[in-house]
Amino acid sequence: xxxxxxxxxxxxxxxxxxxxxxxxxxxxxxxxxxxxxxxxxxxxxxxxxxxxxxxxxxxxxxxxxxxxxxxxxxxxxxxxxxxxxxxxxxxxxxxxxxxxxxxxxxxxxxxxxxxxxxxxxxxxxxxxxxxxxxxxxxxxxxxxxxxxxxxxxxxxxxxxxxxxxxxxxxxxxxxxxxxxxxxxxxxxxxxxxxxxxxxxxxxxxxxxxxxxxxxxxxxxxxxxxxxxxxxxxxxxxxxxxxxxxxxxxxxxxxxxxxxxxxxxxxxxxxxxxxxxxxxxxxxxxxxxxxxxxxxxxxxxxxxxxxxxxxxxxxxxxxxxxxxxxxxxxxxxxxxxxxxxxxxxxxxxxxxxxxxxxxxxxxxxxxxxxxxxxxxxxxxxxxxxxxxxxxxxxxxxxxxxxxxxxxxxxxxxxxxxxxxxxxxxxxxxxxxxxxxxxxxxxxxxxxxxxxxxxxx
Ligand SMILES: Cc1cc2nc3c(=O)[nH]c(=O)nc-3n(C[C@H](O)[C@H](O)[C@H](O)COP(=O)(O)OP(=O)(O)OC[C@H]3O[C@@H](n4cnc5c(N)ncnc54)[C@H](O)[C@@H]3O)c2cc1C
Numbered sequence: 407x408x409x410x411x412x413x414x415x416x417x418x419x420x421x422x423x424x425x426x427x428x429x430x431x432x433x434x435x436x437x438x439x440x441x442x443x444x445x446x447x448x449x450x451x452x453x454x455x456x457x458x459x460x461x462x463x464x465x466x467x468x469x470x471x472x473x474x475x476x477x478x479x480x481x482x483x484x485x486x487x488x489x490x491x492x493x494x495x496x497x498x499x500x501x502x503x504x505x506x507x508x509x510x511x512x513x514x515x516x517x518x519x520x521x522x523x524x525x526x527x528x529x530x531x532x533x534x535x536x537x538x539x540x541x542x543x544x545x546x547x548x549x550x551x552x553x554x555x556x557x558x559x560x561x562x563x564x565x566x567x568x569x570x571x572x573x574x575x576x577x578x579x580x581x582x583x584x585x586x587x588x589x590x591x592x593x594x595x596x597x598x599x600x601x602x603x604x605x606x607x608x609x610x611x612x613x614x615x616x617x618x619x620x621x622x623x624x625x626x627x628x629x630x631x632x633x634x635x636x637x638x639x640x641x642x643x644x645x646x647x648x649x650x651x652x653x654x655x656x657x658x659x660x661x662x663x664x665x666x667x668x669x670x671x672x673x674x675x676x677x678x679x680x681x682x683x684x685x686x687x688x689x690x691x692x693x694x695x696x697x698x699x700x701x702x703x704x705x706x707x708x709x710x711x712x713x714x715x716x717x718x719x720x721x722x723x724x725x726x727x728x729x730x731x732x733x734x735x736x737x738x739x740x741x742x743x744x745x746x747x748x749x750x751x752x753x754x755x756x757x758x759x760x761x762x763x764x765x766x767x768x769x770x771x772x773x774x775x776x777x778x779x780x781x782x783x784x785x786x787x788x789x790x791x792x793x794x795x796x797x798x799x800x801x802x803x804x805x806x807x808x809x810x811x812x813x814x815x816x817x818x819x820x821x822x823x824x825x826x827x828x829x830x831x832x833x834x835x836x837x838x839x840x841x842x843x844x845x846x847x848x849x850x851x852x853x854x855x856x857x858x859x860x861x
Pocket of ligand 1: 457493
């Protein structure tokens with residue numbers, strides 16, 4: 407009897423073992439099948455560029471990751487730190503802004519995301535292959551992507567710290583060298599009467615207007631005017647710009663309303679800046695005593711201790727094949743910010759040809775692209791992007807007799823710590839409002855930008 411019971415128990419045990427074996431094998435096989443099928447749906451997104459456009463878009467997508475499904479963002483940047491370059495015209499003046507307010511480590515800003523979702527790669531994109539959907543980077547690796555966001559921005563023509571240089575160390579060193587040179591110089595020539603030149607001259611003069619000679623040399627190029635007026639005419643606008651409103655004749659900030667240029671010119675003169683209009687620096691030669699001799703387009707020469715060229719921004723697009731670039735080297739995009747002719751590639755910020763190179767437009771593009779990518783990954787159609795075609799244009803969108811949207815070019819600039827000016831479309835903004843809004847040059851936004859809490 408006992409023997410029968412023992413045999414029955416053993417048979418039951420065996421049966422349980424067999425059932426368990428089948429169950430578990432099937433279970434593990436199912437897990438294996440599940441994970442095998444999960445990996446193809448995992449979307450690999452590469453973001454090139456760790457500045458305003460790249461960082462904000464990466465955060466905007468990662469924060470919605472739960473709504474999208476499995477994804478991994480790899481951010482490729484040659485800089486370890488975000489550089490708040492918008493404050494650089496004040497940053498070049500010694501003792502004005504501490505390094506910690508201009509530089510912030512990027513990787514730490516993304517530490518809240520799991521490693522499976524985000525990776526920071528310290529490298530530079532060197533070769534884009536849109537057919538193979540891969541990017542060759544400076545470490546020698548090749549990264550494959552499902553989706554690519556190009557946000558590599560622009561750089562200054564001259565080796566100046568108004569934009570990020572080759573690495574964070576290089577940018578920081580250049581900034582410190584600039585500060586030392588400013589401190590020593592008795593004469594400083596700033597060349598270029600665009601926003602950067604006017605802001606830099608204003609900041610230098612606010613601090614040193616009485617003890618150093620600050621000269622702003624700017625050319626009012628009639629070609630730029632005629633081009634701009636043509637652009638104004640060909641764009642749809644419910645608020646067309648009257649060409650007589652655009653600054654003309656020898657002045658500064660030429661793509662601005664005349665009232666803005668005049669205000670800025672007066673503010674610079676109040677700070678004792680000598681403004682030389684209608685001329686440009688043709689060449690600069692080093693003199694034996696350490697000074698520089700500048701030759702101007704009108705034939706004059708200027709001897710100066712320090713020369714600061716501020717004209718000429720170039721898109722960082724050398725790794726992108728020529729068919730995707732316009733004659734200026736900007737990436738050509740369609741109304742969805744997709745790179746024309748390339749599958750699953752988008753370009754935003756200064757590197758793209760979509761609108762004027764400003765933080766404010768770059769941020770709108772970033773928010774729009776992030777929304778579209780989330781829609782796309784949820785099988786919803788993307789929405790077209792509304793372009794503010796020119797800084798001077800305002801486009802009203804009226805549906806059923808109701809104003810539903812207003813897209814206008816906007817520009818604000820600081821002239822020293824107290825004066826400022828700007829415009830919205832062709833309307834000049836009240837100076838005290840711009841001065842109040844821009845008094846810190848927004849450095850307090852760097853932390854929340856890098857850690858994503860701003861979005
Ligand atoms: C002095 C100055 C002041 C300004 N002030 C204002 C302002 O007050 N308001 C405003 O609206 N706009 C302002 N702007 C314009 C604004 O700064 C730009 O529109 C903005 O920087 C664009 O951001 P971005 O991310 O597209 O490019 P960028 O800021 O140019 O950044 C591009 C990033 O990509 C990296 N990169 C470059 N090449 C590669 C590569 N091959 N691979 C990977 N990464 C790469 C760069 O190192 C950099 O970090 C100012 C510009 C300047 C120069």
